Amino acid sequence: MDQLNKMRNSKYKVSIVGASGYTGSELARILIHHPEVEIVSITSESHKGKRFSDLHGQFSGIIDFELVGADDVNVAEVDVVFLALPHGVSMEFVKRWIDEGVKIVDLSGDFRLSSPEVYEDWYKKDHTFPKGFDKAVYGMPELHFESISEASLIANPGCYPTASVLSLAPLFEAGIGNTDGAIIDAKSGTTGAGVKASNTTHFSNVNDNFKAYGIGTHRHTVEIQEQLSFLLKKSVILQFTPHLLPVDRGILATSYISIDTEMDQEKLTALYKDFYKNKPFVRLRNQAPSIKEVRGSNYADVYPYWDKRTGKAIVITAIDNLVKGAAGQAVHNMNIMLGLNESIGLLQVPMQP
């Protein structure tokens, strides 16, 4: 979009690609009340032609326009496009649109890792990068604000990595996080698995149940390790185990870590306070947060506790996987890319209870 046009019509135009899914509809929920943007198209391949509000009844009378196919999006008329698509599918759209002048926020994992070697090493298969891969910036505003502000392609972080990296970043940046025996034990609601029903997310298998999965192998392990390695400036290896909670949304991550210096509660709290000063979406708590205390909001509630008995830090972080772990963080990235106030449109109070 040219600048003259922008001056005439002051709202930025955005498209949401993949809006029959959970993160796509969450993007619509946030963006519809964003004062600086106008949603110009919402896509779905399987529901093309239906009204968005017929698919997601909560939008009745609010977003009633028709869903179009992704091929119908005219990126030349759009400032920002959000890709709320599965891994692999996003990559194809990035290849197509990366040189069209539109800013892209990709919610998939296609561009989160730093090099082909890192993907290939973890997945044990070839990972062909499209043109433009090296332009992707990891969209965690608390760590990469400056790079995000200059980016045209954002790799929006995974939900578990958001909670995990925010839990431990202050320790790794200070160079005192000790990876020996470090553990991230994380639990997610079922919307983390997407809108498509599966055996794992079937009501009878989730309700009244609780289980670990991806043990030792979950793809978010390498994403978390990379981000913490960049902060520590040396390779980080740690334990990450995800669990499926019988709730629809929310992630609670509990991390256990030794610290390479004299520590007490006061020093630990001061370190976190300093790291997260002027970071509007990280709320430092003085007691354990719960997932309901962040539900529907873009807040990450972080509680760093010093356990003097074992000489370890226990850090508990709660986020909403669909907001801070996906759509909210994506809009935060958009705000920064567009040079807007970073919090605009994102200050919803959590829905407790």
Ligand SMILES: NC(=O)C1=CN([C@@H]2O[C@H](COP(=O)(O)OP(=O)(O)OC[C@H]3O[C@@H](n4cnc5c(N)ncnc54)[C@H](OP(=O)(O)O)[C@@H]3O)[C@@H](O)[C@H]2O)C=CC1
């Ligand atoms: N759910 C979560 O908590 C989080 C998800 N993510 C990531 O965000 C992305 C979206 O996640 P989520 O919303 O949960 O996923 P869903 O499975 O809920 O939705 C995916 C969307 O992609 C569309 N789609 C599927 N295949 C194609 C295709 N070949 N071409 C075009 N569109 C297609 C689907 O709709 P249709 O077929 O109608 O087009 C659907 O709207 C994923 O990469 C996910 O890993 C990231 C962080 C958190």
Ligand SMILES: CC(=O)N[C@@H](CCC(=O)OP(=O)(O)O)C(=O)O
């Ligand atoms: C509960 C659940 O299944 N969660 C998903 C993570 C969702 C997410 O953030 O991840 P990506 O964007 O990396 O897919 C999982 O474990 O695969």
